[in-house]
Amino acid sequence: MDAILIQQLEAAAQMAGTWGLLIVLLFMTIESSFIPFPSEVVMIPAGFMAARQELFPGDPLTAATLAVACGTIGSLLGAYINYFLAYRYGRPFLHANARWLFLSPNSLDRAEEVFREYGDVATFVCRLLPAIRQLISLPAGLSRMDFRRFSFFTGLGAGIWVVILTAIGFHLGSKSKEMSYAELVAAGKEMVRDDLVYIVAGCAVVVVAWLFVHRRVMHGSGARA
Secondary structure: OHHHHHHHHHHHHHHHHHHHHHHHHHHHHHHHOOOOOOOHHHHHHHHHHHHOOOOOOOOHHHHHHHHHHHHHHHHHHHHHHHHHHHHHHHHHHHHHOOOOOOOOOOHHHHHHHHHHHHHHHHHHHHHHOOOOOOOOHHHHHHOOOOHHHHHHHHHHHHHHHHHHHHHHHHHHHHHOOOOOHHHHHHHHHHHHHHOHHHHHHHHHHHHHHHHHHHHHHHHOOOOOO
């Protein structure tokens, strides 16, 4: 089992050297559109591989910068998809195709409520929040928000989020860049064995915090249980 995992990690690292930046661009475009996909599984590994000089040859900081650029551009492209769908086809189209656009019955209404309350700046703030990160582009399009302002606020928020995730991966990669993937797997198993309670507790805290923010963002302070 370990051997298979190590082979997969090494194959992924080899592929990243050729297609890594394009993969970052593609999957961050998907993540920022109406298709649910976690940006964490894209940008943290990108930062990790950048630090280990597996994403792009040469200076690790250059590789990380390129990863941030591709991630931010991808986020903008995905946001443009949502913006122009809403701008061009309007609310009836979004409601009629909610199933195919992965929209829950109340999610679009809540995104519009947040946008009405905070205005254009919501497209910046909401890029840093779970649940509504992708959705906020829809009311921006529905309201015919100025495209240049939309691009600025969305790019700024997305860029900050991408930098945070890439920095986490870069830090982890920097601390382990002298280790092979076989050594990383062995170290990971040892860490899980020795610190399982703390790992589970940490994951629980993250999940509870995410659920709390999700509830506050998507249902407001007056949410019912």
